[in-house]
Amino acid sequence: MASIELSLTEEQRALRAGVLEICKRYPGEYWRDLDTRREYPEKFVTELTEAGYLAALIPQEYGGAGLGIREGGLILETINYSGGNAGACHAQMYIMGTVLRHGSEAQKREYLPKIATGALRLQAFGVTEPNSGSDTTKLQTTAIRKGDRYVVNGQKIFISRVLQSDLMLLLARTTSVDQVKRRTDGLSVFLIDIRDLQGFEVRPLRMMMNHSTNALFFDNVEIPATSLIGEEGKGFHYILDGMNAERILVASDSLGDARWFIEKAVAYSNQRVVFGRPIGANQGVQFAISRSHVSTDAAQLMRDKAAALFDAGQPCGGEANMAKFLGAEAAWEAGNACIDCHGGYGYAEEYDVERKFRECRLYKTAPINNNLILAYVGEHVLGMPRSY
Ligand SMILES: Cc1cc2nc3c(=O)[nH]c(=O)nc-3n(C[C@H](O)[C@H](O)[C@H](O)COP(=O)(O)OP(=O)(O)OC[C@H]3O[C@@H](n4cnc5c(N)ncnc54)[C@H](O)[C@@H]3O)c2cc1C
Numbered sequence: 001m002a003s004i005e006l007s008l009t010e011e012q013r014a015l016r017a018g019v020l021e022i023c024k025r026y027p028g029e030y031w032r033d034l035d036t037r038r039e040y041p042e043k044f045v046t047e048l049t050e051a052g053y054l055a056a057l058i059p060q061e062y063g064g065a066g067l068g069i070r071e072g073g074l075i076l077e078t079i080n081y082s083g084g085n086a087g088a089c090h091a092q093m094y095i096m097g098t099v100l101r102h103g104s105e106a107q108k109r110e111y112l113p114k115i116a117t118g119a120l121r122l123q124a125f126g127v128t129e130p131n132s133g134s135d136t137t138k139l140q141t142t143a144i145r146k147g148d149r150y151v152v153n154g155q156k157i158f159i160s161r162v163l164q165s166d167l168m169l170l171l172a173r174t175t176s177v178d179q180v181k182r183r184t185d186g187l188s189v190f191l192i193d194i195r196d197l198q199g200f201e202v203r204p205l206r207m208m209m210n211h212s213t214n215a216l217f218f219d220n221v222e223i224p225a226t227s228l229i230g231e232e233g234k235g236f237h238y239i240l241d242g243m244n245a246e247r248i249l250v251a252s253d254s255l256g257d258a259r260w261f262i263e264k265a266v267a268y269s270n271q272r273v274v275f276g277r278p279i280g281a282n283q284g285v286q287f288a289i290s291r292s293h294v295s296t297d298a299a300q301l302m303r304d305k306a307a308a309l310f311d312a313g314q315p316c317g318g319e320a321n322m323a324k325f326l327g328a329e330a331a332w333e334a335g336n337a338c339i340d341c342h343g344g345y346g347y348a349e350e351y352d353v354e355r356k357f358r359e360c361r362l363y364k365t366a367p368i369n370n371n372l373i374l375a376y377v378g379e380h381v382l383g384m385p386r387s388y
Contacts, residue, residue, distance in 0.1 A: 001206050001334035002182070002308040002309045004301070004304045004305055004308045005308075006039050011116075012070070012071060012074055015071055015074060016078050016192055017077050018047055018051065018053075019048075019053060019074075019078040019079065019087040020078055022044075022047055022053075022320040023047060023063065023078065023079060024082070024128055025047075026041070026043075026044045026084055027083065028080075028083050028219070028352040030044070031083065031084055031085060031352070031355065032349060035209070035210040038210050038212075039210070040088060040161070040163075041088045042164070044084065044088070045089045045164075048079075048089065049089075049117075049118035052064075052065055053075050054092050054118070055116035055117075056071055056075055057069070057071075057093050057095060057097070058100070058112050058115065058188075059112075062100075062113050063112065063113035063116035063117060064106060064116045068124070068307070068310075069245055069307045069310045069311055070304070070307040070308070070311055072093050072245075072249055073249055073251070073252030073255075074252070075251040076090050076093070076249055076252045077253070077256035077259075078252050078256060080252075080254075080255075080256025080259075081255075081256035081257075081259045081260050081262055081273045082254050082256075082260070083352060083356070084124065085210070085359050086256065087118075087211055087253060087362065088211075089123060090122050090249055090253060091160070092115065092121070092122050092123050093122070093167050093187060093245070094242055094246040094249055095123070095124075095125050096112065096115055097124055097241075097242045098189060098229060098238050098239065098241070098242050099112065099171060099229060100112065101241060102189070102230035102238045102241070103191070103229050103252045103292070103310065107191065107229065108225075111191065115167075117128055119120050120166045120167055121164065121166050122159035122165060122167040122169070122380075123160070123164055123165040123166045123345075124159060124161050124162045124167070124168035124169070125157045125159070125160075125168070125169050126159045126162075126216060127156070127159075127171045127239070128156060128159065129154065129156055130155055134368065134372055136187075136236065136239075137187065137236060138183075139154075139171065140154055140155075140174065140224075141153065141154025141156065141171075141172045141218060142154060142172060142173050142174070142189060143174050144174070144317060145225065147225075148224065148225050149223065149225055150169070150172075150174075150222070150223055150225060150228070151220055151221070152172055152190075152218040152223060153218055153220060153221070154172065154218050155215065155216065155218070155249060156215070156218075157205075157216075158205070158213050158214075158364075159213065159216050160211055160212050160213045160217075161210065161212045162194065162212075162214050162216065163214065164192060164212055165194065166195055166214075167191060167192065167193055167194065168191075169191055170189070170191075170192055171187055171189055171235055171236070171239060172187070172188060172190065172293065173187055174186060174188040174232050174233060174235075175233055176295035180233070181354065184236045184237065185225075185233050185236070186382060187233070187236040187273060188228040188229075188232050189230065189235035189237040190228055193227075196303035197221055197223070197243050199220050199221040199222075200217070200219075201216070201217040201223050202214045202215075202216055203215045208361070209359045209362065209363075210353070210359075211362070211379070214312060227357045229333050235311060237290065239305055243317075243320070243368075244316050244317060244320040245310065245320075246324055246367055247321055247324040247368075248303060248306050248310060248324075250324050250327070250328075250363055250367060251299065251302075251303045251306070251320075251323035251324045251327035252303060252327070252365045254299070254324075254327030254330065254331040255296065255327050255331070257331040257334070257356060257359065257360040258292065258327070258333075258334040258335075259296065261331070261338035261360075262293050262296065264338055264352075264353065265289045265298075265334070265338040265341050266280070266289060267344075268341055269285050269286070272341075272381045280341075285341050287293055288336070288340060288341070289334075289337045289338075289341065291337070292333040292337045293334075295326070295329065295330040295333050295334070296330040298326060299323065299326035299329075302319060302323040302326050303323040303326075303327060305323075306322070306323040306384055315378060318380065321373045321377060324368075324370075324373060325370050325373040325374070325377075327363065328360075328363035328370060329362045330361065330362070331360040332361060332364060335356065335361070336362050338356075339353055339354070345355075363380060372388075375387050
């Protein structure tokens with residue numbers, strides 16, 4: 001039976017301390033500078049990888065630490081709590097799950113140990129397209145089998161960390177929608193080596209935050225047939241299998257953001273004196289921060305519940321979705337309380353509040369928007385009609 005631990009175990013505390021130690025070497029100035037230049041935190045991600053943290057979820061037999069999703073979440077949460085941005089590297093933790101669960105033994109042996117050491121980076125996940133965002137089954141990128149290759153044609157949008165990855169997990173249609181029984185069939189997942197791919201173009205997009213996001217163009221791109229993961233046509237189901245891990249890990253990013261905002265807001269409002277007293281003595285300031293703390297603790301309980309169920313191998317779709325929703329909303333609430341109590345300084349780059357405010361906003365929208373989480377809860381948890 002799954003049970004929620006209300007405090008960290010000794011091993012988890014040590015894990016957190018190890019990540020914090022690395023994060024201390026990458027203060028606000030580091031992230032701020034990269035944010036201005038929209039550059040990837042290469043040094044930070046390399047150090048984190050070399051210390052083994054990004055291989056936390058890879059089983060020991062493939063060179064990883066074989067830890068649970070609770071520990072994976074703790075690592076990401078700690079990065080965001082320390083003022084950094086785990087969005088630069090969180091995807092590797094959940095993308096590799098598709099390879100682990102559905103890849104062949106040969107694929108696992110070839111890729112997972114190299115991903116664990118950092119010899120190969122798998123940070124890119126190509127799903128979203130200009131004409132199919134939330135409605136994934138409408139995606140139009142095709143991969144057509146020709147002998148021992150697939151030929152890929154199409155476009156992707158908002159695909160992050162492509163220029164910083166060696167490998168990408170790609171979702172493409174291998175059988176057209178009019179030839180399958182259900183539109184969720186006929187999609188396939190490929191693990192492709194994106195170094196030196198002919199006909200593949202990457203166009204970086206300048207986004208609201210530093211997220212290394214791109215538009216991708218595939219023009220008769222040939223990939224080996226051996227890059228197919230699992231069975232052809234089952235890709236959508238494989239991706240769905242990884243959703244709970246993704247939701248729990250992204251909820252953890254948000255929890256770290258929320259805790260950073262709250263700590264910063266409390267410190268500032270205790271020391272900033274206006275009208276002869278600390279601004280934190282005013283209920284208008286204090287209650288907004290208190291409220292966001294309440295939301296954050298509630299979100300953490302849901303994340304911990306989802307993680308406990310996940311790690312015990314029990315169904316956790318409702319909990320993982322609710323954790324992602326509550327986490328993103330709590331971080332946004334804490335971000336607003338933090339920027340409000342800082343007055344004009346909340347908008348000044350050197351305080352980092354505006355940067356974290358931009359960064360935390362993403363998780364209300366991606367990897368899935370919170371409206372669709374509510375749709376999931378309505379349909380799958382409450383048994384209401386499908387709303388879309
Ligand atoms: C910085 C960034 C990085 C990203 N990185 C990646 C990546 O690495 N890989 C990848 O594949 N994708 C990535 N994405 C894409 C992201 O997952 C999508 O933006 C998201 O899934 C929503 O798709 P969309 O933008 O097409 O919005 P749409 O699907 O067009 O939806 C627009 C809005 O309409 C609302 N909406 C739509 N349908 C419904 C409905 N039925 N009920 C209620 N409301 C609805 C939602 O609120 C939604 O926000 C990234 C996005 C961003 C912004």
